[in-house]
């Protein structure tokens with residue numbers, strides 16, 4: 349479903365979705381690890397109320413030894429902590445014209461929290477996934493209706509992706525128990541994929557011998573060029589760099605004012621296909637680009653800091669930033685080339701208008 353073209357009004361449904369699902373304040377890019385209350389949120393239905401005392405995670409389906417794990421069982425297993433750049437697949441959707449109707453993100457559906465949990469792989473090994481299993485299905489405790497179909501929020505991963513060492517069953521965020529809105533008491537974290545794979549309020553894990561065809565897999569999260577296009581699944585995060593908007597904002601338009609002189613422009617960049625190897629900055633609307641300096645990555649699945657000195661002379665500017673990863677994937681200059689039915693993976697370069705004076 350598509351809505352008004354760019355520049356037209358947002359519907360009240362989109363505004364309500366945006367208020368339920370806040371983004372990260374872009375100045376939050378200054379923090380290597382995003383504070384809990386600044387991390388973006390995406391909640392399709394309602395936040396379920398779960399009593400940790402009777403919480404149980406069921407692991408079943410095409411496995412030799414089905415498991416029932418309490419929260420204490422999960423916490424007693426070996427623990428790993430890792431910073432992960434998480435981004436919603438719908439980030440950038442609002443730049444499209446016509447605009448698909450869903451959470452109207454511009455750039456802010458991102459955050460990099462430190463997740464603590466236990467690796468998923470050893471749990472699947474203990475359950476003994478059978479040879480005929482092709483996917484692992486993760487169901488949440490949240491239920492709702494989308495495309496007219498009632499369902500639990502459920503997503504699957506191919507078995508080999510679920511067995512990757514970075515896939516985590518997380519019970520803590522930045523050293524605190526998961527807050528209700530981020531998946532209390534237990535969620536999946538699939539670091540390289542867009543956020544939809546990281547199922548919150550995890551209820552069950554099921555090994556299946558058939559690919560999952562539920563709403564959140566077969567109707568949503570497909571790159572489709574038109575309604576008739578069967579499409580290809582949305583998986584890993586495309587490269588993306590963002591800057592802390594420099595100077596000070598206007599309250600309503602958020603246009604930036606900067607004083608003349610040297611300005612350190614800084615931000616973060618990430619990709620789910622490989623490490624970010626290059627970040628370029630342009631102060632002249634993309635006519636010329638210079639390489640930004642890259643910081644050390646916080647970890648293999650975190651974002652990477654970048655910075656660039658800009659000698660701001662009086663005038664009107666449009667700042668841009670672009671990341672390229674180790675596989676050579678980079679960001680498009682125009683959103684339209686990424687247009688797809690659901691508005692996924694719109695990693696168009698950020699544009700920040702600035703007046704210097």
Ligand SMILES: Nc1nc2c(c(=O)[nH]1)N[C@H]1C(S)=C(S)[C@@H](COP(=O)(O)O)O[C@H]1N2
Pocket residue numbers: 387388389390391392393434435436437487488489490501529530531542543544545546547548549
């Ligand atoms: N159970 C459940 N898991 C979910 C969702 C959801 O609505 N229900 N939203 C997904 C989507 S689309 C995203 S982008 C991430 C957002 O995680 P966060 O809210 O912790 O940032 O959670 C994913 N996991």
Ligand SMILES: [Mo]
Pocket residue numbers: 390435436437438543544
């Ligand atoms: Mo998302």
